[in-house]
Amino acid sequence: MTDLKQAVATQLANIEQRTGKSLSELTQIINNSGLSKHGELVTMLKTSLGMGHGDANTLVHSVRQTDGQSAAEGLSDVEVLDGLYIGAKAVLRPIHDALLLEIQKLGEFEAAPKKTYVSYRRNKQFVMIGPATNSQLEVGLNIKQLPEDPRLKALPAGQMCNFKVRLSDVSEVDAQLLGWIKAAFLAAG
Structure with a gap:
């Protein structure tokens, strides 16, 4: 890396x-x-x-001279996620956990917790995951090109990610989304 x-x-x-x-x-x-x-x-x-x-x-x-991670400094990965998914956002934690479980099957990567999301990276960031609202989790995908799909929102150039997807239920962690994440993971190698 x-x-x-x-x-x-x-x-x-x-x-x-x-x-x-x-x-x-x-x-x-x-x-x-x-x-x-x-x-x-x-x-x-x-x-x-x-x-x-x-x-x-x-x-x-x-x-x-900051690293963008001060909100998570000294915290374990579990403690970081506990801090992101509190109160009304707690219902979104199982979605993040399901995504993370699937991402771990792809290979080695590192987590870079931020104040409002967690960035997952290899040689570069491939996905960002965090609560967007009290009822939706946002998955940012850092990959130049993906096929058009109604679930997938393309972002303007210069953003932290190229695409984003909003999820409100664990059932939305499906083969299609995992395929997009895998493509971003491979592109970040």
Whole structure:
């Protein structure tokens, strides 16, 4: 598996190339923006520099020297999922568990818990899973191309994933969805 620090360094170098600005200049833009919230900074970079979400997110984490996982730091995978699926969202936990059970059959990967979802990755992220609402779980698929399907929503370029699917019941964890996840898993190898 690619070293995550090297992957971030490569992404930062690509950001410099795409924006035509050095990391020092980009840091100055962030620090002089007057904004303090992570999401506001990401939106500002996307709007003012035309950056994609992933690049803007990585840049803000780099400048602020955070890893995007502080909400999950020191917690086990079970504790992270317990934190995501509390209250009204608890009914969605069995869907996440069913998906994870099937993903584990595909091979080795790592979990990168975030504040509102869990990113699953090999050399790169292949799927994101988390509660979208109190009644729907969202599966983000990071794969360039999938056949059109009414369940599958294509996302605009620059998003964290290329497609998303919303689930409200364990029965929706079916062969079709698992096929899409497997394709994303293989593409992330």
